[in-house]
Amino acid sequence: MKLKRVELSGLFYIFIFNAEKMQHLKIIRAKQKFADELKRSALNYCLVNPTAFFSDMSAFLQMAQKGKVCLFGNGNCKMSPVDGTDLADICVNAVAGMEREINAGGPEVLTHKQIAETAFKVLNRPVKIRYIPIWAKNPILFLLRTFTSVRMYGPIEFLMTVLTMDMVVLQSGSRKLEKYFTELYWQ
Numbered sequence: 335m336k337l338k339r340v341e342l343s344g345l346f347y348i349f350i351f352n353a354e355k356m357q358h359l360k361i362i363r364a365k366q367k368f369a370d371e372l373k374r375s376a377l378n379y380c381l382v383n384p385t386a387f388f389s390d391m392s393a394f395l396q397m398a399q400k401g402k403v404c405l406f407g408n409g410n411c412k413m414s415p416v417d418g419t420d421l422a423d424i425c426v427n428a429v430a431g432m433e434r435e436i437n438a439g440g441p442e443v444l445t446h447k448q449i450a451e452t453a454f455k456v457l458n459r460p461v462k463i464r465y466i467p468i469w470a471k472n473p474i475l476f477l478l479r480t481f482t483s484v485r486m487y488g489p490i491e492f493l494m495t496v497l498t499m500d501m502v503v504l505q506s507g508s509r510k511l512e513k514y515f516t517e518l519y520w521q
Contacts, residue, residue, distance in 0.1 A: 385502065
């Protein structure tokens with residue numbers, strides 16, 4: 335495959351979709367500071383806000399391999415995860431217009447339950463899902479903040495927050511999560 339040469343006319347920063355709803359998280363505040371500085375600068379920039387990456391969804395496959403997937407609430411929160419290749423295409427296509435901000439998601443809108451079911455399907459195993467009540471999130475986070483460092487609880491806090499909200503944008507790209515899981519598991 336021959337790569338097309340593209341002249342970048344600005345800076346792309348991969349940020350996160352729904353950041354405004356997660357300002358209470360340290361990991362988001364740090365990223366937001368950079369995004370704010372970028373907006374104030376004279377640089378030509380584009381913030382690209384993916385909902386979630388396929389590589390993040392591999393956690394569902396890993397849990398399924400261990401026999402059980404744990405979900406918050408009833409598993410009906412939705413997301414449109416995007417493959418890294420599709421996200422790269424979104425960025426390349428944005429170069430010409432140099433939009434200031436792009437929300438990016440994959441071609442499918444899936445509930446967390448559907449993502450778990452897809453992982454079990456790829457593994458050819460029975461679906462076993464444990465539902466954790468949403469009210470348990472805050473006590474768990476309190477304990478983590480109290481007894482661990484920000485390096486430990488920060489990513490977990492982010493993950494628990496994202497897994498209790500919808501992360502859906504207009505779909506783009508073409509790669510499907512089931513194919514990604516299949517390639518990941520059977521390679």
